[in-house]
Amino acid sequence: MALILDGNGRWAKKRGLPRQMGHKKGCETVEQIVEDAARLGIRYLTVYGFSTENWKRPEEEVGALMQLFRYYTKRLLKIAVESNVRVRMIGERSRFAPDIVEGINTLEEKTKDNTGLTFVIAVNYGGRDEITRAVKRVMRDCREGKISESDMTEQVFASYLDTAGIPDPDLLIRTSGELRLSNYLLWQLAYSEIYVTDCLWPDFNKEELLEAIRQYNKRERRFGGVGKMETK
Ligand code: IPE
Ligand code: IPE
Ligand code: MG
Numbered sequence: 001m002a003l004i005l006d007g008n009g010r011w012a013k014k015r016g017l018p019r020q021m022g023h024k025k026g027c028e029t030v031e032q033i034v035e036d037a038a039r040l041g042i043r044y045l046t047v048y049g050f051s052t053e054n055w056k057r058p059e060e061e062v063g064a065l066m067q068l069f070r071y072y073t074k075r076l077l078k079i080a081v082e083s084n085v086r087v088r089m090i091g092e093r094s095r096f097a098p099d100i101v102e103g104i105n106t107l108e109e110k111t112k113d114n115t116g117l118t119f120v121i122a123v124n125y126g127g128r129d130e131i132t133r134a135v136k137r138v139m140r141d142c143r144e145g146k147i148s149e150s151d152m153t154e155q156v157f158a159s160y161l162d163t164a165g166i167p168d169p170d171l172l173i174r175t176s177g178e179l180r181l182s183n184y185l186l187w188q189l190a191y192s193e194i195y196v197t198d199c200l201w202p203d204f205n206k207e208e209l210l211e212a213i214r215q216y217n218k219r220e221r222r223f224g225g226v227g228k229m230e231t232k
Pocket of ligand 2: 005007048049051054
């Protein structure tokens with residue numbers, strides 16, 4: 001399952017609060033959803049936390065997001081250990097402050113043997129950036145003779161992406177009603193079912209999650225083939 005958590009700003013605005021308060025409440029919702037998803041037996045949950053384009057936001061908001069990020073990586077470690085959750089980060093992390101990078105590394109290292117939910121956080125993540133970085137790695141391996149043109153397949157290419165080893169999402173949920181991908185998992189979402197809810201992210205809860213799953217279960221996935229009705 002993949003999630004675009006959107007609407008923190010709108011949630012705050014509705015209440016006459018600064019956008020940062022929406023992000024803080026949004027982080028609490030993330031914590032809760034990680035626990036719910038782990039209990040529901042969801043195997044993989046990938047959440048879009050900060051995009052490569054989000055650096056365009058006012059310095060004050062970016063700063064507040066970094067502060068939250070710092071704080072929640074620590075809290076998340078506790079939750080992950082308690083709930084048997086394995087945490088992984090995707091995106092280009094070198095742009096973050098060294099202590100944040102260290103926090104991410106610790107989180108991944110200390111949870112790597114957990115066998116429950118794999119919780120993937122996309123930070124400084126952009127689908128195009130991910131693909132571009134993958135192409136660079138392919139070119140380097142090619143130059144070093146580790147791979148040749150005839151070895152390249154979709155599977156091999158996928159193994160160069162940040163999401164190597166993580167299955168493509170069956171379902172993408174976006175909160176706050178926007179009908180776009182915003183540069184999220186461009187390769188991986190090729191055949192995912194899309195569910196958009198008007199619910200703002202800080203208001204998202206287990207009931208909303210279950211409703212998304214119910215809707216998903218009603219869908220007929222075709223993967224380019226013909227529908228079940230037509231084959232009869
Ligand atoms: C999503 O909420 C969180 C991030 C992108 C970091 P927004 O901050 O985009 O909230 P809206 O879209 O302005 O309501
Ligand atoms: C997508 O939300 C990025 C994250 C949720 C981290 P945005 O709020 O940045 O997307 P746009 O700008 O509305 O497309
Ligand atoms: Mg938004």
